[in-house]
Amino acid sequence: MAKPGVLTPQAEDFPRWYQDVVAKAELADNGPVRGTMVIRPTGYALWERIQREMDDRIKAAGAQNAYFPLFIPQSYLAREAEHVEGFAPELAVVTHAGGKELEEPIVVRPTSETVIGEFMAKWVQSYRDLPLLLNQWANVVRWELRPRVFLRTTEFLWQEGHTAHASREDASAYARRILHEAYQDVIAGVLGIPVVVGCKTVKERFAGAINTMTLESMMRDGKALQMGTSHELGQNFARAFGIEYTSDTGSREHAWTTSWGSTTRMVGALVMAHGDDNGMRVPPNLAPVQVLVMVVKAGDGVAEAAEQLVDDLRAAGVRVALDDRVDTAFGRRAVDAELKGVPVRIEVGPRDLADQKVTLVRRIAGSKTPTELTAVVTAAKAALAEDQDVLYSEALERREKSTVDVATVADAAEAAKTGWARIPWSTLGVEGEAELAKDAVSVRVLTRPDGGVPDGPDEADLTAWVARSY
Helix, strand or coil: CCCCCCCCCCCCHHHHHHHHHHHCCCCCECCCCCCCCCCHHHHHHHHHHHHHHHHHHHHHHCCECCCCCCCCCCHHHCCHHHHHHHHHCEEEEEEEECEEEEEEEEEECCCHHHHHHHHHHHCCCEHHHHEEEEEEEEECCCCCCCCCCEEEEEEEEEEEEEEECCCCCHHHHHHHHHHHHHHHHHHCHHHCCCCCEEEEECCCCCCCCCCCEEEECCCCCCCCCEEEEEEEEEEEHHHHCCCCCEEECCCCEEEEEEEEEEHHHHHHHHHHHEEECCCCCCCCCCCCCCEEEEECCCCCCCCHHHHHHHHHHCCCCCCEECCCCCCCCCHHHHHCCCCCHEEEEEEEEEHHHHCCCEEEEECCCEEEEEEHHHHHHHHHHHHHHHHHHHHHHHHHHHHHEEEEEEHHHHHHHHHHHEEEEEEEEHHHHHHHHHHHHHHCCCEEECCCCCCCCCCCCCCCCEEEEEEECC
């Protein structure tokens, strides 16, 4: 286990613990401009795995990847009034370039609805051109006053999807498909983080949308973190940018559009949802390295046995790496692997090897087991499957224990000091939402009794999930 003092204990100072993990596990560093970050190889490997899993699901839903410009004419944003008003405080604007003042200021994209809307209008002419399903992997800039690495940074990486449809029903169905088949599937099934899925209130809704659907997760300190959103934009952007098509009856119609996004924030969520006082605990389904084979010390046949284990594990479909740096103290290497959350370590040393055994160490279960060489591959694969389930179950149990049902605004505010509260939206309402905001508490998500995603906050019998958030 990691030595005392490597990390600030969670119970002592959770934000400091988070910063310690980000630094000591070599996930990221602060960039030279306030609010920016340098993602180190360990952190970027996690993002690459998330990206790969998400990209596969987005493509399975029929969307194609494209790329749009970083710079957007300021006039584009002004075409959709609610959109520009919502993003105005976060915009980075370029006024000078090439040694002179620009005729029109250029905005560094905070999101790409406007520029993509411009080109959708150019590309969509007929109902035969619909649906148009686009996605891009890019960086965006939103000026943050209180930045925190991965969670809220001025520049971050993400995917943003944008689609155009012939009907509201088709647009709504697709926005929900992405919500469940891409986002929920990756967050719950790969990252091992339970989510509450529903819609946002009008106050929390994306600027310019008619409905924002969200996935909210509880971190280990009881706060909520928004993991991804999918927006129904109605015909607002279609009207603003002239996204029109000729229907099968010959009439000219405005398209119905959607947008949806998930970001590098999920790396921060991974730390805060699963990490402990010894560092990260990376879900096996996500881990870039699922099994690390470690040479404890040099000895006859040790290096050869370790290399053979690597080959056997790789042949069995396991993502595996070899650590044979015997010139570095083994304890230091073991602590580093724990900090980075490698799910399984296989320690190979001369003493165990003489008995045809190795030691199998499980980061998530916290166990060390002498294992026969011939059984290592089977044991490692079983441990990976079990520990993926363990992480999800632990996080779900923690959320359930820290969520209470309340009947008043005051009780909701009190419960949000340590966890989440559920309260009927009809009881809370817009006035209660405003009252909670005075205590930095917000309505994270609205849900239906049957667990379905609402079409908006005006539906009857909705439950509001209330919490403090990142």
